[in-house]
Amino acid sequence: MKEIIGTVPLFSELDEIELAAISTLVSSKHVGKNSIVVQEGESGDAMAIILSGAVKVSQYASDGREVVLCLLEKGDFFGEMALLDTEPRSATVTTMEESELGFIRRKDFARLMLEMPRLTSKLLAEITHRLRRTNLVLAHISTMDVSHRLYAYLNDYCEQYGRLRPDGRIEIKLPTHQLVADQLSTSRETISRAISALTKDGVIIPLAGRGRVKVDVAALDQRIEDF
Incomplete structure (x- = not known):
């Protein structure tokens, strides 16, 4: 597991000891194609890392129409927002193919952020990057x-x-x-x-x-x- 975790960009700046510590906290799960992993509105107590496969992140309009926010592939992660603010899940995540996902519980991830400042910085940088991309997409759609x-x-x-x-x-x-x-x-x-x-x-x-x-x-x- 440590070798796989080491290929995830979120953990790219961590050393071998830190990667080993994280790998002991990751619970992996094989998920079939077209499976809902996270449901919008539900409470969340874990974030997920895509070890293999791909997912789509979407929300549903009032008329039931699906709005796909983004696609995520191997090395990406999702579910971190519910860990940071304890609010319900903001989107639904569905697998697009058979996938292997690694889950880290809220209490474990909170401890990792306190113990590993580089992980916290990397997470904040990634969240900022995603916000910028979302703003750019909205600008493209409107212009x-x-x-x-x-x-x-x-x-x-x-x-x-x-x-x-x-x-x-x-x-x-x-x-x-x-x-x-x-x-x-x-x-x-x-x-x-x-x-x-x-x-x-x-x-x-x-x-x-x-x-x-x-x-x-x-x-x-x-x-x-x-x-």
């Missing part, structure tokens, strides 16, 4: 058309989860068109047309494997700058 929202989204996704290829392009596993649409406040059909246009222009090149593509980030940047 950009759908195509440019998609360009900005793909750019951010490549930065977070992409792998640099020898040709300079970034390889990612593209979320389903519906998931992208849910995050950008538009329809699946609109996203499908926009992605098809990017593929036709060579900005996105499909690869072997479901959803795997390589992206010309420089071309995306240029399109965003031209907006």
Whole structure:
């Protein structure tokens, strides 16, 4: 477990002794695809680290419509807000594939934050980064058309989860068109047309494997700058 915990960015600045201490407090659980891990409005007493797999974080509008806030993958974490303010869960978290999750209870995490200042600093930095990203997404939704929202989204996704290829392009596993649409406040059909246009222009090149593509980030940047 210590080796896996050491690959999580939240714990990247900790030493071997600290990682060993954390690993003894993590309870791992295998969760099937499309399972609700956290329910909006419920009380929470643990945060979770994604050891493998992926989840979506969403809220539901008054009309029952799902609004996807973000997607999280291996190395990301969620549920920390309920540990910091003891308020009910602010969103629902659902697995998008079979996942392995590591849970840390509130009382254990509170002790870790007191004993490990670097962990506290890293957590605050990550929360701040997420808030900035949320503000940026809201700004994009209010000021950009759908195509440019998609360009900005793909750019951010490549930065977070992409792998640099020898040709300079970034390889990612593209979320389903519906998931992208849910995050950008538009329809699946609109996203499908926009992605098809990017593929036709060579900005996105499909690869072997479901959803795997390589992206010309420089071309995306240029399109965003031209907006």
